[in-house]
Amino acid sequence: MESLDVKQKKINEEYQKYANSISPKSNTVTNCIMAFLVGGLICTIGQLISNIAKNYYNMNTEEASATTSITLILIAALLTGLGLYEKIGKRAGAGSVVPITGFSNSIVSPAMEHKREGYVMGIGAKMFSVAGPVLVYGITASVVVGLINYFFIK
Amino acid sequence: MAQNRIGGQTIVFNNNPPKIISRASIVGKKEGEGPLAEYFDKILEDDLWGEKTWEKAERRMFIETAQMILNRAKKEPTDINYLFAGDLLDQIISATFSARSLGIPYYGLYGACSSMTQTMSLGAAMIDGGYANHVLCVTSSHFCTAERQFRFPLEMGVQRPPTAQWTVTGAGGVLLSSSGEGPCITHATTGKVIDFGIKDANYMGAAMAPAAADTIKAHFEDTGRGPGDYDLIVTGDLAKYGRQLTIDLLKKEGYDIEDRYIDCGCEIYNEEQDVHAGASGCACSAVVLAGYLLKKIEDGELNRILIASTGALHSTISSQQGDSIPSIAHAIVIEKKG
Numbered sequence: 001m002e003s004l005d006v007k008q009k010k011i012n013e014e015y016q017k018y019a020n021s022i023s024p025k026s027n028t029v030t031n032c033i034m035a036f037l038v039g040g041l042i043c044t045i046g047q048l049i050s051n052i053a054k055n056y057y058n059m060n061t062e063e064a065s066a067t068t069s070i071t072l073i074l075i076a077a078l079l080t081g082l083g084l085y086e087k088i089g090k091r092a093g094a095g096s097v098v099p100i101t102g103f104s105n106s107i108v109s110p111a112m113e114h115k116r117e118g119y120v121m122g123i124g125a126k127m128f129s130v131a132g133p134v135l136v137y138g139i140t141a142s143v144v145v146g147l148i149n150y151f152f153i154k
Numbered sequence: 155m156a157q158n159r160i161g162g163q164t165i166v167f168n169n170n171p172p173k174i175i176s177r178a179s180i181v182g183k184k185e186g187e188g189p190l191a192e193y194f195d196k197i198l199e200d201d202l203w204g205e206k207t208w209e210k211a212e213r214r215m216f217i218e219t220a221q222m223i224l225n226r227a228k229k230e231p232t233d234i235n236y237l238f239a240g241d242l243l244d245q246i247i248s249a250t251f252s253a254r255s256l257g258i259p260y261y262g263l264y265g266a267c268s269s270m271t272q273t274m275s276l277g278a279a280m281i282d283g284g285y286a287n288h289v290l291c292v293t294s295s296h297f298c299t300a301e302r303q304f305r306f307p308l309e310m311g312v313q314r315p316p317t318a319q320w321t322v323t324g325a326g327g328v329l330l331s332s333s334g335e336g337p338c339i340t341h342a343t344t345g346k347v348i349d350f351g352i353k354d355a356n357y358m359g360a361a362m363a364p365a366a367a368d369t370i371k372a373h374f375e376d377t378g379r380g381p382g383d384y385d386l387i388v389t390g391d392l393a394k395y396g397r398q399l400t401i402d403l404l405k406k407e408g409y410d411i412e413d414r415y416i417d418c419g420c421e422i423y424n425e426e427q428d429v430h431a432g433a434s435g436c437a438c439s440a441v442v443l444a445g446y447l448l449k450k451i452e453d454g455e456l457n458r459i460l461i462a463s464t465g466a467l468h469s470t471i472s473s474q475q476g477d478s479i480p481s482i483a484h485a486i487v488i489e490k491k492g
Contacts, residue, residue, distance in 0.1 A: 022398055025316070
């Protein structure tokens with residue numbers, strides 16, 4: 001039986017190699033450029049909001065950055081609801097996933113999707129199905145960094 | 155002694171080859187903008203079709219397709235001996251909930267996207283064996299219900315790789331009968347579950363191509379036929395790259411099918427519709443067969459075809475646990491005269 005398994009394994013490996021060779025790869029160069037442009041644009045808008053908050057509403061840096069995050073999240077949530085964020089993401093890739101707007105999109109989209117299963121088991125339970133891992137490991141990492149900072153650096 | 159078996163995987167319908175006496179197909183808006191639009195019986199204006207959920211919309215497509223098939227054959231649900239049906243959703247709720255409304259004795263089948271020829275193989279055996287006069291075979295899929303079950307929420311801004319496929323929104327089916335007029339089913343070749351170790355759920359064509367090639371090869375060996383005996387050889391939803399892999403795999407076995415081979419996944423959408431590699435889903439081969447291919451056979455443009463719907467038999471859990479994608483293909487032969 002073992003020789004049969006070895007033979008099948010070889011067939012599989014050859015087949016997988018061949019299957020990958022005939023399929024086109026995603027275009028990394030174009031994707032990187034688009035991600036850079038869109039990601040950069042989102043951050044520029046963020047900077048604009050921050051400057052307005054500081055210069056016109058007399059906020060300090062901390063208040064201005066919170067205002068910026070909240071505004072970007074609101075805009076991304078609205079665009080998701082209107083079905084536009086998905087269209088941006090299709091072209092921009094990581095450019096619209098990595099900024100805080102992508103985080104907003106990853107929470108609003110499952111919430112919309114699962115509304116029909118009810119407010120508790122649908123929206124409530126499924127809202128963080130995509131963003132959950134980011135929250136779990138993001139918060140865990142921040143606690144670890146905070147502890148290191150508290151005990152060893154301060 | 156099973157006298158109607160030939161070779162390892164094929165059965166011949168010798169007693170009373172079942173006739174396809176009625177057919178119908180309903181598709182979504184996007185499919186209705188594709189090159190086969192004129193062949194479909196009904197095109198939805200939107201994905202919800204006035205229902206509260208996508209699942210309910212899929213069910214309604216299923217039920218209306220079934221009713222359309224019955225109306226055309228002038229039959230009542232009570233005339234039908236069996237409903238063989240399947241879909242993609244967990245616990246095949248589209249088929250089962252529709253069967254609840256239709257009130258026909260029912261076998262629910264799961265063969266993923268291979269469901270159409272799976273249901274027709276079994277339905278044909280029921281009729282040829284003398285166990286049924288009329289068998290209804292219907293399958294359905296819906297882009298929105300499949301996407302949320304197998305992939306990401308619809309509004310998530312993610313990029314799809316070039317090998318990704320687009321699940322067909324639609325329902326298609328046929329009525330098989332022991333008497334009446336229509337194309338006949340003459341053979342059925344049951345597929346084995348084949349797995350060449352492909353793990354990428356965004357490249358299902360590659361996972362399913364070995365299953366398609368294996369079943370087609372088994373069919374040729376069992377029947378002693380070759381590609382030249384068919385006007386057209388059809389696979390279910392391998393799409394652009396899976397189709398190429400199937401051609402290459404069969405060439406290695408000594409069968410050149412390229413000049414008479416289409417894949418339903420390559421036929422439903424056109425290049426501008428941005429679906430990447432092509433179409434997939436239970437409805438893919440169902441609507442192409444019920445809408446387009448059977449029409450071509452009725453019109454005499456095709457006389458004898460071999461069609462193998464193809465299914466990827468993974469689940470979201472098996473994929474997350476790192477398992478590869480096992481696949482299957484079931485082939486049937488449809489002829490203008492039996």
